[in-house]
Amino acid sequence: MIKTHKEAITGAQAAAYAMKQIEPDVVAAYPITPQTPIVEYFAKYVADGVVRTEMIPVESEHSAMSAVVGAAAAGARAMTATSANGLALMHEIVYIAASMRLPVVMPVVNRALSGPINIHCDHSDTMAERDSGWIQIFCEDSQEVYDLMIMAVRLAEHEQVRLPVMVNQDGFIISHGVEPVELLPDEVVKSFVGELKPLYPLLDIDHPVTYGPLDLYDYYFEHKRQQIEAMKNVFKVFPSITEEFYKLTGRRYNFVEPYRMDDAQYVMVALGSTNGTIKYVVDQLREEGRKVGLLKIWMFRPFPKAEVQRYLTGRKAVVVLDRSASFGAEAPLYEAIKSSLYEAAAKPLLGSFVYGLGGRDINPELVRFAFEKAMKHELVADQELYLGLRE
Amino acid sequence: MAELKKWNEIPIGGVITEPGTARKYQTGTWRVKRPVYDRSKCIDCMMCWFYCPDQAIMEENSVMKGINYFYCKGCGICANVCPKSAIEMRPETEFIHKEE
Known part of the structure; x- marks a missing residue:
């Protein structure tokens, strides 16, 4: 058995510690609240000589992602980290990184997009990158941040995938909250992630290649089709990575986590740290004899439609919690769940709740209120409701 | 033009895996006006060769050889x-019918 140790650390530290053990060749980053501590901790590892990573302190996030794209195309394992408007400023190059099929891993500390300016958690930043071609993983706590950062490297670099990965953690709630995290020895992580096998590295001067040429109506569509296929391949590849990780750590991951779902009639679906609060309420309601459960979504892109159908078909009601709005349309997670159930043999009642925008607190009472709406069959599929909003 | 390949027959990410493929790109089809060269007036100064943005001036031993x-x-x-x-x-x- 591997000798692990536990430390009381924040989600930001967990991400930085994983990065230290992965020891990428290049990290280019720019500070932004609440992501700043990730890069601060990592910069200290670099300054102390703990890692041999080339650290590039750039002048903006657009430059950070550009430097990472350049490094990854050159054949380096490259990373950055960001939040909110930093991610928005990167957007142009975020899309290019996925289109060039560069296996970059980026922790994203979720924060509300301006404006008005706000530094606290919601998912508007990462949802704005939903269709950028990145794999998007959401963590419930710091342990998941650490574990999924490590697995993300393997997933991104897999020859059938070759796509960048965002590992999302809720701003402040996870990034600045201290929790015990079980950490693996350096050599175990190094051996798990292995060496990067670069595909078409620019620095292989015996095999010169061109990145980013003009790609018009004759081939652009074919290149997009390749990205669609790579996303499908995630469903084949990710389970083998999580299985290997489980054998190493005893911690099991998947596309979704069912919690007390066996006989559940009323199910909540959510992303990120709120799942911890929902589990607490599910336990309370179970003690009161109510048949409730939770389906936590670990992977949002590619969206695990098959798992969602398998777990939600035939339930009495499903409540979806979104920490971001889609102005003029249904909220992103709700839309995905609703669409997944279109052809379900036995459709549950569906309800959509938007909550927690700009860091508005979500507490057990609000979660219970949403469950009660479901249990009273008071859900309307085409009606969006709000938790914790004054109205 | 070469026959177009399917999505699963080409390298991923739009990467071009061999050097110098721009040579195969026939940009001559973009032309609206055609430069017509009169050898009898030419002094082989090679100003055209220096300025041509597409290396479309042919030369041999500093002698202009056409376009x-x-x-x-x-x-x-x-x-x-x-x-x-x-x-x-x-x-x-002016050249469409002549070439037919």
């Missing part, structure tokens, strides 16, 4: 810089 219409986009810079007016820009429409 490569596979690459020439018809920008007209060569005709403009020629000190002897040895290159004249003529509409492509």
Whole structure:
């Protein structure tokens, strides 16, 4: 058995510690609240000589992602980290990184997009990158941040995938909250992630290649089709990575986590740290004899439609919690769940709740209120409701 | 034009895996005006060769050998810089029937 140790650390530290053990060749980053501590901790590892990573302190996030794209195309394992408007400023190059099929891993500390300016958690930043071609993983706590950062490297670099990965953690709630995290020895992580096998590295001067040429109506569509296929391949590849990780750590991951779902009639679906609060309420309601459960979504892109159908078909009601709005349309997670159930043999009642925008607190009472709406069959599929909003 | 390949027959990410493929790109089809070269006026100063943005001026041992219409986009810079007016820009429409 591997000798692990536990430390009381924040989600930001967990991400930085994983990065230290992965020891990428290049990290280019720019500070932004609440992501700043990730890069601060990592910069200290670099300054102390703990890692041999080339650290590039750039002048903006657009430059950070550009430097990472350049490094990854050159054949380096490259990373950055960001939040909110930093991610928005990167957007142009975020899309290019996925289109060039560069296996970059980026922790994203979720924060509300301006404006008005706000530094606290919601998912508007990462949802704005939903269709950028990145794999998007959401963590419930710091342990998941650490574990999924490590697995993300393997997933991104897999020859059938070759796509960048965002590992999302809720701003402040996870990034600045201290929790015990079980950490693996350096050599175990190094051996798990292995060496990067670069595909078409620019620095292989015996095999010169061109990145980013003009790609018009004759081939652009074919290149997009390749990205669609790579996303499908995630469903084949990710389970083998999580299985290997489980054998190493005893911690099991998947596309979704069912919690007390066996006989559940009323199910909540959510992303990120709120799942911890929902589990607490599910336990309370179970003690009161109510048949409730939770389906936590670990992977949002590619969206695990098959798992969602398998777990939600035939339930009495499903409540979806979104920490971001889609102005003029249904909220992103709700839309995905609703669409997944279109052809379900036995459709549950569906309800959509938007909550927690700009860091508005979500507490057990609000979660219970949403469950009660479901249990009273008071859900309307085409009606969006709000938790914790004054109205 | 070469036969177009399917999505699963090409390298991922739009990467081009062999060098110098721009040579295969026939930019001559973009041309609206065609430079017509008059050898009798030419003094081989090679101003056209220096200025041509597409390396479409053919030369051998510092002697002007004509224009490569596979690459020439018809920008007209060569005709403009020629000190002897040895290159004249003529509409492509004049040549359509002649080539048939």
